[in-house]
Amino acid sequence: MTETFPAEAPASQDLFDRALAVVPGGVNSPVRAFRAVGGTPRFMVRGEGAYLFDADGRRYLDLICSWGPLVLGHAHPAVIEAVTTAAAKGTSFGAPTPGEVELAEEIVRRTPVDQVRLVNSGTEATMSAIRLARGFTGRPKIIKFAGCYHGHSDGLLAAAGSGVATLAAARTEGDLAGRPDSPGVTPSAAAETIVLPYNDLAAVAAVFAVEGARIAAIITEAAAGNMGVVPPAPGFNAGLAAIAHRHGALLILDEVMTGFRVSKGGWAELSASRGEPIDADLITFGKVMGGGLPAAAFGGRREVMGYLAPAGPVYQAGTLSGNPLASAAGLATLRLCTPEVYGKLDRTAAQLSGLASKALDGAGVAHRLQHAGNMFSIFFTPDEVANYDQARAQHAAAFTAFFQAMLARGVYLPPSAFEAWFVSTAIDDDAIEHFAAALPAAAEAAAAATSVTPEGGGA
Numbered sequence: 001m002t003e004t005f006p007a008e009a010p011a012s013q014d015l016f017d018r019a020l021a022v023v024p025g026g027v028n029s030p031v032r033a034f035r036a037v038g039g040t041p042r043f044m045v046r047g048e049g050a051y052l053f054d055a056d057g058r059r060y061l062d063l064i065c066s067w068g069p070l071v072l073g074h075a076h077p078a079v080i081e082a083v084t085t086a087a088a089k090g091t092s093f094g095a096p097t098p099g100e101v102e103l104a105e106e107i108v109r110r111t112p113v114d115q116v117r118l119v120n121s122g123t124e125a126t127m128s129a130i131r132l133a134r135g136f137t138g139r140p141k142i143i144k145f146a147g148c149y150h151g152h153s154d155g156l157l158a159a160a161g162s163g164v165a166t167l168a169a170a171r172t173e174g175d176l177a178g179r180p181d182s183p184g185v186t187p188s189a190a191a192e193t194i195v196l197p198y199n200d201l202a203a204v205a206a207v208f209a210v211e212g213a214r215i216a217a218i219i220t221e222a223a224a225g226n227m228g229v230v231p232p233a234p235g236f237n238a239g240l241a242a243i244a245h246r247h248g249a250l251l252i253l254d255e256v257m258t259g260f261r262v263s264k265g266g267w268a269e270l271s272a273s274r275g276e277p278i279d280a281d282l283i284t285f286g287k288v289m290g291g292g293l294p295a296a297a298f299g300g301r302r303e304v305m306g307y308l309a310p311a312g313p314v315y316q317a318g319t320l321s322g323n324p325l326a327s328a329a330g331l332a333t334l335r336l337c338t339p340e341v342y343g344k345l346d347r348t349a350a351q352l353s354g355l356a357s358k359a360l361d362g363a364g365v366a367h368r369l370q371h372a373g374n375m376f377s378i379f380f381t382p383d384e385v386a387n388y389d390q391a392r393a394q395h396a397a398a399f400t401a402f403f404q405a406m407l408a409r410g411v412y413l414p415p416s417a418f419e420a421w422f423v424s425t426a427i428d429d430d431a432i433e434h435f436a437a438a439l440p441a442a443a444e445a446a447a448a449a450t451s452v453t454p455e456g457g458g459a
């Protein structure tokens with residue numbers, strides 16, 4: 001028997017009410033707010049292994065993993081030990097430290113980049129990579145893909161995925177034609193961003209044919225995980241590099257989500273191992289490389305990275321960049337991320353996603369299970385999803401019903417149909433059993449929601 005929690009969560013609600021008074025929307029990042037699915041966001045007080053514990057004392061199997069970073073699960077002893085040891089020596093020095101050299105060396109060893117600059121968030125990594133690409137090429141424009149999210153810097157908030165997509169779907173039937181996505185982003189900032197459909201090389205070639213000499217870079221998620229999971233079509237990433245290079249532009253591969261999660265060297269390594277090397281000029285990292293503390297990076301060819309201050313003219317900086325606690329957490333995490341770890345993550349992802357898909361099949365719910373390595377998500381639509389328009393055509397109410405039924409049974413899924421599900425090595429047989437036990441009722445709930453509203457839109 002699976003325990004079922006009541007819909008009300010009084011202790012979380014009290015905290016949320018206090019938060020609403022002093023924090024806009026009650027959260028410090030919109031994706032946490034449950035806007036698309038309704039109900040009280042759960043305030044978490046503790047994490048241990050595969051589980052999170054909320055203020056009401058309820059336990060949840062966590063399939064968000066802090067939105068990707070926690071490949072080893074919560075409070076992994078080696079990571080906690082590394083952080084506490086580092087903290088005892090001081091929290092920040094504003095001077096170079098040995099730990100950040102080791103972290104940079106570890107990243108360079110695992111990935112195709114020659115050099116990296118450490119920053120504090122994925123947003124900073126992509127924003128800085130774009131500035132560097134513009135500085136290096138002397139060109140103004142960038143290409144991004146609809147439904148890809150690269151953080152919240154001005155020029156990248158155009159047809160963005162993740163929370164931007166979630167809120168847009170919740171607000172309207174979802175036409176995102178109005179650019180930029182957010183008030184406060186000036187039309188001139190957004191005007192330098194050309195938005196194209198994901199997985200459409202012909203569209204990229206067509207734009208380069210007209211604008212090629214003014215395009216500094218293409219930025220793409222190595223595998224899209226911010227409109228739900230949409231893997232790149234075979235040849236897409238390599239094709240982007242080829243088109244960009246033909247026109248003297250750069251390819252920025254955003255591995256903030258995929259980096260060190262889908263393999264020890266990220267998507268670049270996985271793709272190369274499948275016979276498609278990606279000749280990226282710059283790669284951005286985040287999430288896993290910080291081990292749950294704020295750390296991110298961007299790196300690339302020595303020639304391009306040499307343009308960065310103080311070696312070169314393109315300015316970029318940060319008071320807490322290369323922070324010793326974050327570097328220690330990241331390094332401890334990466335050092336534990338052996339090939340065996342990736343084997344386990346892949347198997348766990350296959351097991352959980354297979355169980356979910358089977359339960360939905362059993363309840364007669366049309367859906368698509370999509371993978372990019374061990375990241376996956378389920379779209380409530382019978383059709384393949386290869387781009388953002390197709391992702392938005394899913395049956396949002398079916399996702400909501402599924403999400404709420406899983407939450408009530410102690411499974412914490414991303415509270416949006418436009419997000420990837422993440423696994424950790426802490427998920428053991430008991431956790432998988434717990435997940436499986438929650439599924440039949442959730443699949444029935446999704447089936448009921450599907451029969452009420454025939455069309456998607458409006459999460």
Ligand SMILES: Cc1ncc(COP(=O)(O)O)c(C=O)c1O
Pocket residue numbers: 120121122123124126149150151152221226254255256257286287296
């Ligand atoms: C692919 C990708 N790039 C960039 C970011 C931005 O990272 P951060 O939230 O650390 O600023 C995210 C997630 O947030 C992401 O998934």
Ligand SMILES: NCC(=O)CCC(=O)O
Pocket residue numbers: 029030031032067068162163225226419420
């Ligand atoms: N896929 C969404 C993210 O990773 C972002 C998390 C956040 O903005 O809090």
